[in-house]
Amino acid sequence: MVNIVLVEGSDLLAMDPEGTSDPYCKFRLGRDTYKTKPIYETLNPKWSEQFDLYLYDQDAGSQVLEVTVWDKDQRSKDDFMGRAAVELHTLEKEMSHDLTVSLEDGAGKLRLITTISGTTDPEAKTFLAQWDQSAEASKKRKDAFRLSRTLSALNVGILIVRVLCPGCTVRRAYVRRTWGGPPTPTVS
Numbered sequence: 001m002v003n004i005v006l007v008e009g010s011d012l013l014a015m016d017p018e019g020t021s022d023p024y025c026k027f028r029l030g031r032d033t034y035k036t037k038p039i040y041e042t043l044n045p046k047w048s049e050q051f052d053l054y055l056y057d058q059d060a061g062s063q064v065l066e067v068t069v070w071d072k073d074q075r076s077k078d079d080f081m082g083r084a085a086v087e088l089h090t091l092e093k094e095m096s097h098d099l100t101v102s103l104e105d106g107a108g109k110l111r112l113i114t115t116i117s118g119t120t121d122p123e124a125k126t127f128l129a130q131w132d133q134s135a136e137a138s139k140k141r142k143d144a145f146r147l148s149r150t151l152s153a154l155n156v157g158i159l160i161v162r163v164l165c166p167g168c169t170v171r172r173a174y175v176r177r178t179w180g181g182p183p184t185p186t187v188s
């Protein structure tokens with residue numbers, strides 16, 4: 001999983017007659033995409049927008065993060081303002097990298113904080129949100145655990161804490177608990 005904070009842009013191209021633009025960005029990583037909100041009437045937008053993209057495949061081709069910048073227009077098709085590519089495999093994992101990326105052809109710069117973590121499963125993000133509280137689902141879980149009752153400890157809860165700041169190491173906290181016993185937090 002790649003967490004991205006799009007911080008800001010600077011010296012972007014003016015596309016509107018007023019000498020400004022309404023820039024937003026489109027990110028693409030393999031087949032995962034994300035579109036940011038537009039910031040109106042500026043060439044130095046402050047987005048401060050955070051989102052995740054998933055690395056579905058581990059091959060090098062899918063590890064290129066592509067970003068394009070567009071000018072939002074109310075009455076016509078949005079205008080293309082610039083593009084850049086970030087080679088993610090050159091970045092150390094489990095670290096936050098504060099990157100200033102130059103758009104091609106001198107079309108300005110983007111600043112983004114990128115963190116690649118080991119989680120590649122899209123299900124992980126929604127694991128807790130999708131926790132089924134129904135009696136039927138509860139029984140299914142108990143049945144599933146019954147098979148491994150002989151184990152002294154089972155991982156039945158995971159708490160992931162991500163610290164997002166430039167240069168920070170990503171830390172994870174896990175809550176391990178014995179079936180029916182008290183939770184034991186551990187940090188790795």
Ligand SMILES: [Ca+2]
Binds near residue numbers: 016021022073
């Ligand atoms: Ca515009």
